[in-house]
């Protein structure tokens with residue numbers, strides 16, 4: 001599905017990611033690693049938010065940036081980075097309008113996804129008045145209405161209380177789409193299909209979650 005070949009990311013004279021070669025087909029992939037190891041940079045490559053200094057990233061065989069952007073959605077740690085319009089309904093419609101969908105088609109898509117996540121009642125609210133949990137659900141729904149095949153989550157529960165954290169995690173677990181989740185919630189990632197461990201810009205562990213996570217914990221001790 002998505003494939004990284006000899007990918008390197010440099011910023012100034014710093015090498016942030018080194019020689020990343022990986023193919024992902026699994027439905028649920030977790031990414032772990034210490035602060036500053038390169039997880040966010042890796043995740044941002046998936047939908048073209050970050051460009052590799054060298055190497056290639058392809059989605060279903062295509063290396064076109066527009067295919068990455070169209071097929072892979074990205075949910076930020078802080079939903080304020082992603083919600084741009086003052087009213088929830090406008091914000092959810094923004095990407096769909098750019099896709100030149102009809103008004104009816106836009107309304108139908110938004111109605112379907114907001115109902116699925118029980119946020120229909122938020123449609124007319126001002127985005128800046130929403131709670132953190134509501135904002136994060138709006139950000140997720142804003143990505144889902146675009147019907148991506150894969151969704152990348154960069155520590156999406158960091159700002160949430162326990163209740164909203166569980167609600168969002170249930171929502172993520174129930175998604176039909178392929179999910180790549182950066183998280184420090186190791187118990188959750190043990191239920192995933194695959195976990196990738198990044199250290200100092202390299203993949204140092206990759207495979208069955210329990211084995212990769214146990215090795216990660218052992219290295220921290």
Ligand SMILES: Nc1ncnc2c1ncn2[C@@H]1O[C@H](COP(=O)(O)OP(=O)(O)OP(=O)(O)O)[C@@H](O)[C@H]1O
Nearest residue numbers: 011012014016033034035036037038039040041042
């Ligand atoms: N624009 C930049 N210029 C220089 N260094 C950068 C830049 N962006 C990121 N870095 C560095 O790259 C490294 C990896 O950053 P990244 O955000 O990918 O790490 P991370 O694993 O997601 O960290 P965290 O868990 O703290 O969010 C860090 O050392 C960071 O300081």
